[in-house]
Amino acid sequence: MISAKKDIDWSSLGFGYVKTDYRYVSNFKDGKWDDGVLTTDETVTLHESAGVLQYAQTCFEGMKAYRTVDGKVVCFRPDLNAQRMADTCERLEMAVFPQDRFIDAVEKVVKANLDFVPPYGSGASLYLRPYMFGSNAVIGVKPAEEFQFRIFATPVGPYFKGGVKPISLRVPDFDRAAPRGTGHIKAGLNYAMSLHPIVDAHNKGFNENMYLDSKTRTKVEETGGANIIFVTKDNKVVTPKSDSILPSITRRSLMYVAEHYLGLKAEEREIPFTEVKEFKECALCGTAAVLSPVGRVVNGDEEIVFGMDSMGEITKKLYDTLTGIQMGRIEAPEGWIKVIS
Numbered sequence: 001m002i003s004a005k006k007d008i009d010w011s012s013l014g015f016g017y018v019k020t021d022y023r024y025v026s027n028f029k030d031g032k033w034d035d036g037v038l039t040t041d042e043t044v045t046l047h048e049s050a051g052v053l054q055y056a057q058t059c060f061e062g063m064k065a066y067r068t069v070d071g072k073v074v075c076f077r078p079d080l081n082a083q084r085m086a087d088t089c090e091r092l093e094m095a096v097f098p099q100d101r102f103i104d105a106v107e108k109v110v111k112a113n114l115d116f117v118p119p120y121g122s123g124a125s126l127y128l129r130p131y132m133f134g135s136n137a138v139i140g141v142k143p144a145e146e147f148q149f150r151i152f153a154t155p156v157g158p159y160f161k162g163g164v165k166p167i168s169l170r171v172p173d174f175d176r177a178a179p180r181g182t183g184h185i186k187a188g189l190n191y192a193m194s195l196h197p198i199v200d201a202h203n204k205g206f207n208e209n210m211y212l213d214s215k216t217r218t219k220v221e222e223t224g225g226a227n228i229i230f231v232t233k234d235n236k237v238v239t240p241k242s243d244s245i246l247p248s249i250t251r252r253s254l255m256y257v258a259e260h261y262l263g264l265k266a267e268e269r270e271i272p273f274t275e276v277k278e279f280k281e282c283a284l285c286g287t288a289a290v291l292s293p294v295g296r297v298v299n300g301d302e303e304i305v306f307g308m309d310s311m312g313e314i315t316k317k318l319y320d321t322l323t324g325i326q327m328g329r330i331e332a333p334e335g336w337i338k339v340i341s
């Protein structure tokens with residue numbers, strides 16, 4: 001499938017950056033946000049001592065625009081991304097970009113790049129990356145006073161290559177985040193700390209890390225960039241309860257889908273690693289990963305194999321229902337879908 005207008009082969013897209021026409025920029029100075037504009041300039045010019053460069057004062061969000069079965073372009077629960085970014089900014093001592101303006105800016109960026117929204121059925125979507133950083137010069141350790149908020153868009157395909165072939169995880173000797181404090185914010189600082197563990201995992205033949213809680217190292221947390229769900233032998237959907245993992249919107253939505261669309265029990269609770277071998281299915285969930293089946297988890301000498309060569313039965317039902325809601329094939333709960341065009 002090739003876009004006539006943009007000459008992109010949608011079916012071969014991976015998860016990488018493709019430049020689109022417009023991005024949104026707004027600056028916070030003297031205690032207020034300016035009006036914000038769309039620009040074609042994808043570069044950012046910064047002061048050499050900008051807060052983001054010295055003390056990593058930056059955070060982001062990740063969301064997608066989808067082309068539905070009837071040709072509309074929609075976003076999925078953007079209000080939750082706006083809320084989460086506000087929460088992250090509070091924790092990082094950054095100015096909060098007003099939530100109604102966040103949603104308005106998302107809409108502007110998608111409308112300005114409509115030709116880059118992949119067609120229905122291509123398996124691709126338009127990924128949106130809202131982000132913010134401290135932009136004025138700081139040298140003593142303190143928050144910046146000026147910030148830049150931006151959103152760019154880039155068309156993306158699947159996060160993991162190989163379609164629905166299950167991925168492998170290993171339990172690393174590293175922690176994903178501090179035990180209390182920074183694990184629940186969506187910020188580059190957590191990702192910076194995850195780069196070494198992920199390169200190490202790849203070098204050892206694994207797709208990702210399954211982090212355990214850093215306090216006791218006995219409970220399942222999440223991976224570098226996605227939450228985890230499990231299915232029990234009696235078809236309950238369970239997911240880790242923890243203050244130090246990122247509250248995934250995909251996960252919240254899947255738990256709702258499990259209960260209200262599929263009639264399954266859904267539980268958020270602590271999950272000791274020793275229980276993992278008892279589960280029937282395991283998958284990663286997130287905007288980028290959608291729902292990616294996990295086939296194997298290795299922890300030192302222990303290897304847990306979920307024994308399937310594509311998505312497990314319940315994982316597949318969850319996937320079909322969630323993507324059905326996003327692509328307009330299945331009726332969405334009130335307020336989940338924002339129609340943009």
Ligand SMILES: *Cc1c(COP(=O)(O)O)cnc(C)c1O
Nearest residue numbers: 225226227246248249250286287
């Ligand atoms: C973004 C992110 C997720 C997934 O959250 P969604 O809202 O479902 O996209 C999970 N874990 C981490 C660390 C993240 O940054």
